[in-house]
Amino acid sequence: MDHFRRLGNSISIPIQADENGFTGRECPQPDCEGYFKIELGTGLKGEGLPCHCPYCGHTAGHDHFWTKEQIEYAKSVAMRKITAALHKDLKKLECDHKPKGAFGIGISMKVKPGRATPIHYYREKQLETEVVCVNCTLRYSVYGVFAFCPDCGAHNSLQILAKNLELVEKMLEMATATEKELAERLVENSLEDCVSAFDGFGRELCRVHARNATNPAKAGRTSFQNLEGAKSSLHDAFGIDLSAHVTADEWQSAVRGFQKRHLVAHKMGVVDQDYITKTGYFQAVVGRKIGIGADEVRGLVQIINKLAGHLSGDLEEVRKNL
Ligand SMILES: [Zn+2]
Numbered sequence: 001m002d003h004f005r006r007l008g009n010s011i012s013i014p015i016q017a018d019e020n021g022f023t024g025r026e027c028p029q030p031d032c033e034g035y036f037k038i039e040l041g042t043g044l045k046g047e048g049l050p051c052h053c054p055y056c057g058h059t060a061g062h063d064h065f066w067t068k069e070q071i072e073y074a075k076s077v078a079m080r081k082i083t084a085a086l087h088k089d090l091k092k093l094e095c096d097h098k099p100k101g102a103f104g105i106g107i108s109m110k111v112k113p114g115r116a117t118p119i120h121y122y123r124e125k126q127l128e129t130e131v132v133c134v135n136c137t138l139r140y141s142v143y144g145v146f147a148f149c150p151d152c153g154a155h156n157s158l159q160i161l162a163k164n165l166e167l168v169e170k171m172l173e174m175a176t177a178t179e180k181e182l183a184e185r186l187v188e189n190s191l192e193d194c195v196s197a198f199d200g201f202g203r204e205l206c207r208v209h210a211r212n213a214t215n216p217a218k219a220g221r222t223s224f225q226n227l228e229g230a231k232s233s234l235h236d237a238f239g240i241d242l243s244a245h246v247t248a249d250e251w252q253s254a255v256r257g258f259q260k261r262h263l264v265a266h267k268m269g270v271v272d273q274d275y276i277t278k279t280g281y282f283q284a285v286v287g288r289k290i291g292i293g294a295d296e297v298r299g300l301v302q303i304i305n306k307l308a309g310h311l312s313g314d315l316e317e318v319r320k321n322l
């Protein structure tokens with residue numbers, strides 16, 4: 001039984017990376033089972049490092065993150081190897097003993113080739129966002145946008161925000177090189193993108209940290225399209241002050257920027273009483289179009305960067321102090 005014995009008591013089946021160098025992974029948590037991909041060898045170096053689920057943050061050894069399809073494939077390859085080895089061993093035992101004498105019994109055994117075990121081939125799935133972790137340089141890809149890095153566990157919210165704000169700055173640059181009407185539209189759009197990027201960032205951060213909140217439900221509902229509203233929500237949910245790390249002037253101009261975005265998005269950019277009340281900017285005239293300058297949006301990008309960095313740090317502090 002040499003062939004079978006030579007297989008030993010473990011068979012290792014290599015799992016190939018896809019055409020882009022990614023290997024599929026699946027979270028072992030039953031209520032998550034999130035699918036993602038990583039490029040092996042691009043992140044943290046070392047043996048036996050754990051893997052973090054980018055969606056739920058679950059942490060376990062890499063050998064717990066095989067996808068169901070990879071396991072089916074490996075099982076089928078192993079089964080084929082085992083049956084092939086058994087077949088060869090049995091083949092050696094083939095015999096054909098002719099009956100001897102008048103009353104002898106003839107024994108023969110013929111091993112016929114059986115049908116080989118079919119291999120369960122699979123293809124890795126297409127995902128939506130590719131990220132290179134700024135912390136550990138792992139290349140990974142996920143559904144959606146936000147994620148924990150599978151290697152170092154760092155959340156990519158600040159990285160995604162920075163990328164979106166970079167695009168805003170590029171849009172503002174384009175605005176300086178184009179005709180007036182289009183330039184105005186580009187500046188308006190960049191203001192909207194700025195606010196959406198911060199809103200997406202803030203909501204994700206609140207979702208990730210909700211379990212550390214004194215009021216998790218409130219944390220989960222926090223919107224960041226209105227800065228004063230976000231400030232009061234964060235205070236109630238986490239006991240932190242969103243405006244604490246910027247100057248009063250910076251805060252005022254950020255609040256005004258966000259309110260201008262509201263006018264652009266919902267009122268065709270025309271000033272209403274609500275705008276004047278919320279910004280305290282009494283020079284504005286109801287019924288007139290609000291003016292937005294590229295420099296104003298650039299300034300807002302900087303303040304948002306500051307707010308975001310500190311918000312992320314403050315929420316981390318809350319978590320550590322629990
Ligand atoms: Zn998970």
Ligand SMILES: [Zn+2]
Pocket residue numbers: 043133134135136137138149150151152153154
């Ligand atoms: Zn990382």
